[in-house]
Amino acid sequence: MFEKSALETLIAFDKKIKQLDEINALLGWDREVYMPEKGSEQRAEQSALIASYHHSLLISDTMKKLLESVCNENLSDTEKGYVAFMKKKYETAVCLPQKWVEEESKTLSMAQDVWVEAKKKNDFKLFQPWLEKIVKLQQERGEFIAPCLPNAKNTYDVLLDQYEPSVSSELLISLFSEVEPALRKIVQIRKEKQLEMPPWVTALYPIEGQRAFAGHLLKYMEFDTLSGRLDETMHPFTTTLGGQDVRITTHYYENLLQSGIFSIIHEAGHGLYEQNIDSWIRLTSAGSGVSMGIHESQSRMWENIFGRGKSFWTYLFPLLKQEFPSQLHSVNLDSWVDSINYITPSLIRTEADEVTYSLHIMLRFKIEQALITNQITVSQVPEMWNSLMEEMLGIIPSTDSEGCLQDVHWAAGLFGYFPSYALGNFYGAQFISAMKKDGVNIDKCLENAELTPVHSWLKKNIWQYGSTVLPTDLLLKSTGSTLSSKPFINYLEEKYCK
């Protein structure tokens, strides 16, 4: 019984760490959603205070001793997974010198302000010295953490592991080299086949009606509004404020009906994952999605594979028409489904369709990997960006603001994060393929708004575990396969090339 009690003690201690995470999530959520303008300076200090309490608990002697005294032998697989997760979290945290953490935090905070300015002024040179500092800091981060990851072959792989454990750049290069030509081919085919976008797509759709439809959408997806809520922010996001408090946001545009709808479906996909983690895990630090890629698989699966399919809208389109009878009176289901599957190369990643989206990611992967491994310098980024845009998407941005300055990620130090978005697409298609093999009639479920079989499969195979498994093990267990881009390519070819 001693071992069990050590685990219980660890969990009780870790609950406080998780609560501090959640408190900081509330501080961040409120900042984006409701905080008055002048509250920001004080809010930053409040967040820093909570972060310092969080860090102190995580790297404490208590934590060290608890991890030592938890003996793996008598634990269930999930409990073992939890302990492994906590060990890695602890070891990574103690690897980073406090002084370096403060330096990084200060630099990133200032760099993001400079990035906003540089993007506004279309002035890459302004941002360049900051990006140089950040690249150096991230290289250092990789070197600090490296001893915890004996299998990582280079610094970029160490950074990658923070977001997608057990995936290497070697594997990414191999996957991407299969996907890239396939996507480019589909883009070409669509270019020839596709009709013009009809004018009702960009008609005016009053926000009140969009809000009302959002209610139908969340109910349909079975997002639990007693354990979560939907608010409005400039940039949509999902955040977990408690074991039963998962919040998503969207942004409604009067002249872009689809933007609000698909960001809700995307964020609710993230939200469903967080709401359905097993209850004891949800209260611990492992109570979140297992990796950025698996998390993104859930949001992108709901957004694209389900959300851009005809079955999804068989049920929902009549409800959408009810909200907008005049704008949509002459539109039938097929025209609507066509309009949400328009494929065309564009400059901005966040506005890209489900085919070109992964091309944007591969481009960023090529550049950030080259930067971290010193194959290029920061000054070469704009040129490399533009030439890759031309090569991969056939278009060149006329400004860096629409090019290499468009995303906040690098200014926020998130090197190794971008690939998660593409991996999310690959994982998602693998899960759907396995779900079908397991006998779930997805189309029927979606058409009849009876999502229990879909939810049950996702909960059993993905959601319940939180971070107590490795993404590779989760994938193998639920699909019988290792990471592959083939189901994703098959899905797109089936959908767009028939």
Add this chain to the structure above:
Amino acid sequence: MFEKSALETLIAFDKKIKQLDEINALLGWDREVYMPEKGSEQRAEQSALIASYHHSLLISDTMKKLLESVCNENLSDTEKGYVAFMKKKYETAVCLPQKWVEEESKTLSMAQDVWVEAKKKNDFKLFQPWLEKIVKLQQERGEFIAPCLPNAKNTYDVLLDQYEPSVSSELLISLFSEVEPALRKIVQIRKEKQLEMPPWVTALYPIEGQRAFAGHLLKYMEFDTLSGRLDETMHPFTTTLGGQDVRITTHYYENLLQSGIFSIIHEAGHGLYEQNIDSWIRLTSAGSGVSMGIHESQSRMWENIFGRGKSFWTYLFPLLKQEFPSQLHSVNLDSWVDSINYITPSLIRTEADEVTYSLHIMLRFKIEQALITNQITVSQVPEMWNSLMEEMLGIIPSTDSEGCLQDVHWAAGLFGYFPSYALGNFYGAQFISAMKKDGVNIDKCLENAELTPVHSWLKKNIWQYGSTVLPTDLLLKSTGSTLSSKPFINYLEEKYCK
């Protein structure tokens, strides 16, 4: 320079304590305003965690040493006041044994649930054993804190001091004995003179229009919406989430236009105080109103003395008519002002007019003082309540739910708090009288929506100090007088008996 640096160190340390207060305020605000239903259990744990960090810092050796090393000699008056405030805060906190604090916290939490149930079922007997526990706990609280307050004559005075430093029950009895007959006389006079309430008062006023008018109201009062915001909750309140983040709430009822309006004016009065504390004080534990009574003076002054006056509505009534042209088309300014000054005895404190309100407070004071000093037992409360209601207000509640079970305060352990509401009325009238003597033409300011002279007087004499002065000193400095009920009686007689 050593002393100065000790003060700076104290302030820097105290800033963390204040930040934890603010974080807990956000956790509480969100719970009331936006938290999804199932989030409550986890939220309680988050709040308890922050409270424990707060308590640890406050009673720490660091705090003890900092307070010892801050030498008063070279400090300004305000700095001395700050140090005195912190010393009292520290000493009170260390007086209370940790085990007792936990016992109190657990009891109060459960008692409030029982109170909700008892009020719903009109069953005082259900609540009685809990109220007995609470009275005992509050008596113990008084005994624990007593050594910090050598001037307090009895346990009730110790409890009172928590909300209104330097006011004794002896003084309250003397003030109340002057006020009670005066108020009862006014009620009698109004009963004879007053007309029936016109039907448009309880017409339907759509919430959207009420929200739009709230914008005019906040702008008029110069409540800074870049440093604050207005939300909607079941019970209106004010809370400070940061040096420049003060939030108020209201509750709109479609058929009770005045309820929403006057709770906004009331809460904005509290909010203006919090927004206008000097910036360095605002970041410390002294960065809140100096006492509950002075705080209530600000809210009640805006709500009643300003907000129920003709000058206030000379500017605002046309804007209100704009929002509700059909409901108010036949109503003139005088009828409106009459309607918001309707005086009549009623059962519920929170719905009472500005004359009878203080009678409700005095009744509660008599009962709670008798309870704490063991002059009555808890079982006698309903009977004492009803007989005092008959004596003071001429009406008797037909149920305890509308009688002694109506307020949450006792279930929340707030003995000594009620008198603040009446003191707020007295202080407010004293401040207004002094403001006029100092040459502020209040009516002109209100009529022209040029509130700078009013704000300047309040900021200079009250708001700026936060809790770095004693309420008695603040009053003497700003009005030249000690606490008196005469200006309040004069104000009411002038308004209602002419």
